[in-house]
Amino acid sequence: MPENTEHKIWLRATDMKQWAYCPRIVYYAYCMPLPPQPTPAMQRGRDLHVRVEFLERRRKLRAYNLGAGERQFEIPLSSKRHGLSGKLDMLVTTPQGRFPVDFKMTKGEVGENHRMQLAAYALMVEEQFACKVDTGFIYLIPQYRSVVVPIDAALRQRFLASLAEMRAMIAAENFPAATPVRGRCWDCEFKRFCNDIF
Numbered sequence: 001m002p003e004n005t006e007h008k009i010w011l012r013a014t015d016m017k018q019w020a021y022c023p024r025i026v027y028y029a030y031c032m033p034l035p036p037q038p039t040p041a042m043q044r045g046r047d048l049h050v051r052v053e054f055l056e057r058r059r060k061l062r063a064y065n066l067g068a069g070e071r072q073f074e075i076p077l078s079s080k081r082h083g084l085s086g087k088l089d090m091l092v093t094t095p096q097g098r099f100p101v102d103f104k105m106t107k108g109e110v111g112e113n114h115r116m117q118l119a120a121y122a123l124m125v126e127e128q129f130a131c132k133v134d135t136g137f138i139y140l141i142p143q144y145r146s147v148v149v150p151i152d153a154a155l156r157q158r159f160l161a162s163l164a165e166m167r168a169m170i171a172a173e174n175f176p177a178a179t180p181v182r183g184r185c186w187d188c189e190f191k192r193f194c195n196d197i198f
């Protein structure tokens with residue numbers, strides 16, 4: 001069956017992350033557009049992102065176990081095929097290939113939401129640079145360490161299924177269930193609209 005490249009709704013790589021974290025965040029952003037209220041934690045995250053980018057410009061590629069390579073920062077990406085856009089924190093190009101790197105503020109482990117966002121960047125890099133991306137990295141800022149994420153068939157399959165579900169939810173304006181992980185709600189910029197769970 002030919003692939004449909006006409007997307008009425010262009011989505012962002014960060015939407016993939018939010019969808020895995022709590023689908024209601026995507027609903028509020030697309031079906032009930034509201035000005036988000038940045039929380040103090042979000043502002044701290046933005047400030048640290050800027051600092052990490054500054055440090056990365058001087059750092060070697062040791063943290064990623066890559067040899068010599070070129071690093072580019074804040075790369076605008078898009079995919080007509082998937083109807084996606086986004087800005088990648090860092091792209092490392094070596095003779096072995098291209099490696100997307102996403103900086104994260106999390107103190108815990110890499111989650112499915114982070115993998116989904118990275119997969120979005122990987123697929124956009126593939127389309128934009130006409131290459132294959134086998135591996136990406138998530139750099140955990142508070143822990144000063146990077147985690148290798150294989151961009152394998154299983155991740156690609158989960159990514160495409162989530163993308164289709166998210167687009168169907170937006171098109172039908174179906175109010176999704178809240179995340180079952182209620183600890184995520186306390187620092188959420190949309191919590192004032194989730195009256196049914198508080």
Ligand code: SF4
Pocket residue numbers: 022023024025178179184185186188189190191192193194197
């Ligand atoms: S408050 Fe909780 S359920 Fe509501 S959008 Fe935020 S994370 Fe989701």
